[in-house]
Amino acid sequence: MSGDFFIGWAATPPRALRGVLLGAGLAVGLGLPAAGLLLGATAQDPAPPGYATVPGRPGLPDLPSEEALRGVILDGPSPLLQLPGGRTLILADDGKYGPTLDRDALRGRMVAAEGFVLRRGSIEMLVLRQPPTPLDDVATVPPPEPLGRWRITGEICDGKCAGGAMQPGIGIGHRACATLCLDGGIPAVFVATAPVAGHAFLVLGDATGGPALPAMRDLIGRRVTLEGAVLRQGNTLVFHAAMP
Amino acid sequence: MSARQVPVAWSPAKWAYDAVLLAGVFGYLLAFMQLGPLLQDPARPYDGASLAIAAHGSCAFLLLTLALAIGPLARLDARFLPLLYNRRHLGVVTFLVALTHAMEVLGWHFAYSATPPLVAMLSTEPALGAAPGLPFVPLGVLALLILFALAATSHDFWLEFLTPPVWKALHLAIYPAYALVVAHVAFGSLQSAANPALALLVTGCAALLVVLHLAAAFRPAPAEAAPHAEAPWVLAGPADAIAEGRAVIVQPPGGEKVAIFRHQGRLSAVTNLCAHQNGPLGEGRVVDGCITCPWHGFQYRLEDGCAPPPYTEKLATYRLRLQEGQVLLDPRPNPPGTRVEPLVLP
């Protein structure tokens, strides 16, 4: 056979080419795993440590935990559950579904709600196992406290993935997923780049206080500046933002 | 004469090629998904499904880069030619890894919803112009469809069915597919990447491919053969310049390139384009008395350009003459398979 000439159907490559082929084999057989290790080791959630927390104030522990809670259903762009003492949770069902509850019947009522609690930073979501059941107890709902008009920079996220259901759960790479969540009724949250009245995130609605979507669908996942009225409900802020 | 050529059979070299390729791919995925997390910043962890999405996506990108680098590498240095043989297996593996990436995205980002996953995949990004940048999901879908078309037609059946020029033109779609993949990453995960590793990888790979292709494109082409006083003959250079068992490639003015081979003191001329995939025959050798293509080893007889039986491929042949040690070529091709008595050198 002919020195260094490789013929594809030959059983073995010519001796003169074995060095090059060994090099290429090692580059693929060892180089690819090395590249995988490098990229796997440097893969980082775009959410930095301390995401959705106010500097100096530790976030909530981030393990999902089963909880049976009692509280008042507050209305807004999406319903909230406010517990006695002011702890306020955003609500959703399992999967990419908003909470199943009769908003008109439960607005301002005391309910029992069960599910698991997702937490990241100061975002806290109760993923309902079943619709909350109304209780006879009388609820005292403090009225929302207006905090004036604000111009805030941040990212529109779905409360569930930003709340830790997915990591990464924010950013453009996750935008389509977040949009599907928000289309399904998961509450929209606005994670601010700097704290707003002592809060790292706000429940987001449109200028009239209705759901943020569909109006803000094209703004999801990237840094935007929105302007509108901010209200305090329980220990959560609600942002009635206008389209920029 | 040889009938050893068995282009679609499995040879030990082919097994070794595939074994190394699969070891590299599985090694990459294992290192990315199992070992990488052990070294990750624990404050910024990835969940398992997202890690698998990133691992398969980046693996497919690297394999695609590799597939595209082999062509120019082999043109620049013939020692890389063995990597070209069997490149189709690399292409099919690339498609399967990219498909796994897509299935993982469908099962994570586009699942758990009332909207069917495929509908969700195509309806959840802002329309073109509605947000800065491009919607990156459709870019990836388009690239995957191209990879599918290429993988599905990678078998020799399709090569024969479509004819080599059409098949080759179709498979050039690998370049737009690569551009789509780069855009898919650039307008997608790069936008929210927390560290520069991915950006460095993508720009490094794309730059490497551009440099390799430019270097291969600017290799000196064979000079155009000068016309002889007696038309249509052209001057193909001194007979001595052709080494035994090898060829010179001649570019007649306005015609196709011709390969002139020397074997046992006789010269024969055939088209430079292999009947298989238009490989450069003139860069091949005479092996077992047959012209042997450097790309996949198809063989042709010197005297009539026909593949030895049972194969049926045929090359166009050309007439040669000798005048004072200079080879003269008639640049008008004979119908493929036409017998031309080899030119006996004194």
Ligand code: FES
């Ligand atoms: S053998 Fe495949 S191109 Fe020649």
